Amino acid sequence: MLLLDNISLELETDQGKVPILHDVSLNMDAGKMYALTGPNGSGKSSVARVAMGIYKQTSGKVFYNGEDISELNISERARRGIGYAFQHPPRFKGMPVKDMLEMAMKHADGVNCQVLRDIGLCPEDYLERTLDNSLSGGEIKRIEIATILAQNPKVRIFDEPEAGIDLWSFEQLIDVIGSSHREDTVTVVISHQEKILNMVDEIVLIKDGTVNMRGDRDTIWPQIKESAECSCRSNCRLEGEIYADCPR
Amino acid sequence: MLTALDKKLLQEVADLHGEPPGAFNIRKDGKGIERRSLEGIEIIPKKDQPGIDVIVAPGKKGTVHIPVIMTETDLSDLVYNKIDVGREADINLVAGCGIHNPGSGNTRHDGVHEIIVRQGARLIYTEKHFGEGDKEGKRLLNPKTVLVIEEGGYAELELVQIRGVDQTKRVTEAEVKAGGRLVIYERLLTDGEQTADSDVLVKLMAEESTARIVSRSVAQGSSKQNFYPRLLAYGAGRGHVECDSIIMDQATVRSVPEIWAENSEAELVHEAAIGKIAGEQLIKLMALGLTDEEAEEAIISGFLK
Numbered sequence: 109m110l111l112l113d114n115i116s117l118e119l120e121t122d123q124g125k126v127p128i129l130h131d132v133s134l135n136m137d138a139g140k141m142y143a144l145t146g147p148n149g150s151g152k153s154s155v156a157r158v159a160m161g162i163y164k165q166t167s168g169k170v171f172y173n174g175e176d177i178s179e180l181n182i183s184e185r186a187r188r189g190i191g192y193a194f195q196h197p198p199r200f201k202g203m204p205v206k207d208m209l210e211m212a213m214k215h216a217d218g219v220n221c222q223v224l225r226d227i228g229l230c231p232e233d234y235l236e237r238t239l240d241n242s243l244s245g246g247e248i249k250r251i252e253i254a255t256i257l258a259q260n261p262k263v264r265i266f267d268e269p270e271a272g273i274d275l276w277s278f279e280q281l282i283d284v285i286g287s288s289h290r291e292d293t294v295t296v297v298i299s300h301q302e303k304i305l306n307m308v309d310e311i312v313l314i315k316d317g318t319v320n321m322r323g324d325r326d327t328i329w330p331q332i333k334e335s336a337e338c339s340c341r342s343n344c345r346l347e348g349e350i351y352a353d354c355p356r
Numbered sequence: 357m358l359t360a361l362d363k364k365l366l367q368e369v370a371d372l373h374g375e376p377p378g379a380f381n382i383r384k385d386g387k388g389i390e391r392r393s394l395e396g397i398e399i400i401p402k403k404d405q406p407g408i409d410v411i412v413a414p415g416k417k418g419t420v421h422i423p424v425i426m427t428e429t430d431l432s433d434l435v436y437n438k439i440d441v442g443r444e445a446d447i448n449l450v451a452g453c454g455i456h457n458p459g460s461g462n463t464r465h466d467g468v469h470e471i472i473v474r475q476g477a478r479l480i481y482t483e484k485h486f487g488e489g490d491k492e493g494k495r496l497l498n499p500k501t502v503l504v505i506e507e508g509g510y511a512e513l514e515l516v517q518i519r520g521v522d523q524t525k526r527v528t529e530a531e532v533k534a535g536g537r538l539v540i541y542e543r544l545l546t547d548g549e550q551t552a553d554s555d556v557l558v559k560l561m562a563e564e565s566t567a568r569i570v571s572r573s574v575a576q577g578s579s580k581q582n583f584y585p586r587l588l589a590y591g592a593g594r595g596h597v598e599c600d601s602i603i604m605d606q607a608t609v610r611s612v613p614e615i616w617a618e619n620s621e622a623e624l625v626h627e628a629a630i631g632k633i634a635g636e637q638l639i640k641l642m643a644l645g646l647t648d649e650e651a652e653e654a655i656i657s658g659f660l661k
Binding site for chain 1: 641645
């Protein structure tokens with residue numbers, strides 16, 4: 109369904125061009141759930157942003173259902189069926205939650221504000237609230253997840269959905285991401301959380317801008333954990349909850 | 357008899373579809389053309405100058421529409437209205453001015469509103485400006501509102517001008533007495549070569565008086581905006597001034613909020629921000645399938661809501 113073919117990415121920074129991704133190839137099939145994991149700064153979000161068209165790859169191609177979408181912009185990709193829940197969703201002064209959900213639903217079929225209930229927010233309390241600083245980071249994040257559920261895309265990319273969310277909501281979040289996944293959908297979750305990694309079919313370890321390991325969860329997860337512990341013992345570079353038993 | 361154009365302008369400025377509910381006075385091209393008083397809400401034409409007096413009896417609840425429409429080119433109109441909201445009354449007053457300038461001369465409306473909100477009364481005041489016309493004639497609107505809120509009174513002013521007006525200078529002055537509360541929401545969008553100035557001066561006269569001024573504006577094209585919201589506390593009042601502007605293209609925005617206290621118990625805060633639309637906001641909405649133009653419009657529309 110979604111294919112990233114030999115993707116390399118350089119980004120312009122104050123220090124000049126910085127290489128971010130190197131020959132990343134990933135094929136993601138309908139009906140499967142994937143986790144992208146790896147150390148901070150390894151390139152996980154960049155992979156997602158290339159898929160969404162937010163970053164333009166330096167080389168390589170992106171295919172969706174066999175169509176080369178490498179030159180399509182963000183809107184066109186969204187209309188094809190790719191959705192992306194931001195790690196740090198922007199705030200919008202004056203814009204009610206209701207408007208955001210309506211915009212998301214414009215290109216989807218028949219989802220209603222049940223999506224707010226699904227992530228633990230009462231529509232009566234939240235539909236008229238504005239997406240500004242009056243909402244906490246956790247609330248903004250949950251509304252971001254609800255927006256993707258409302259958009260109902262075929263490829264759903266959740267970028268660290270657990271970040272900033274309390275423990276109780278986290279359990280709900282896992283449930284809703286899992287239960288809303290369908291046979292005609294690709295779900296990609298960027299995460300360090302073991303509970304999230306446990307619910308996916310395949311895990312992809314991104315490290316230093318490359319696909320370092322990939323495979324089904326039961327095979328790959330022990331290897332990743334071992335690798336993380338080894339690296340951690342040697343230089344304490346890796347961080348995150350899945351490395352909680354790190355001996356440092 | 358209202359024409360189709362009159363009805364369109366009334367809909368734009370006062371959301372009116374047909375005859376207004378409640379008391380009303382419609383002024384067109386410098387003359388009052390339709391008027392209705394109700395028991396407890398009297399609308400009386402002034403004898404010595406153009407304009408009306410709106411007298412609301414104590415305890416009266418209701419709606420008053422006093423829109424102005426202008427449909428001729430090369431025309432200036434100056435009007436003085438006085439609105440007296442009696443004790444414990446509760447009034448929703450819709451003012452505003454719509455200009456359709458069909459020619460190459462300027463069409464200008466200057467409106468002076470003197471409003472007194474008596475003890476314990478409540479006033480929701482909406483003033484919307486609208487302008488249109490496809491010739492070179494300019495649409496000019498200069499409203500001045502002078503407001504006194506007596507003890508325990510409440511007034512909420514919603515001042516809206518979205519495109520269409522070439523030049524505006526808005527002056528708003530208010531005195532808030534003990535226990536009185538004032539909220540001003542100002543929303544403004546200018547485009548092209550339009551200019552807009554807004555001077556707001558609110559005086560908190562005594563203890564427990566409060567004021568909140570929220571100004572949101574978008575400046576597009578080569579338009580110019582100047583904001584001078586000032587909040588003075590003579591008594592132990594509390595106030596907050598918030599000015600936010602989105603600046604685009606080659607526009608200019610100047611925002612100079614001022615707070616000034618003459619009482620050690622006063623609490624005043626101001627904040628002002630000018631910035632462009634954040635790239636991440638555009639990307640977020642485009643990731644929902646909106647084009648970049650649609651995303652920009654949605655952000656502006658939400659910001660000015």
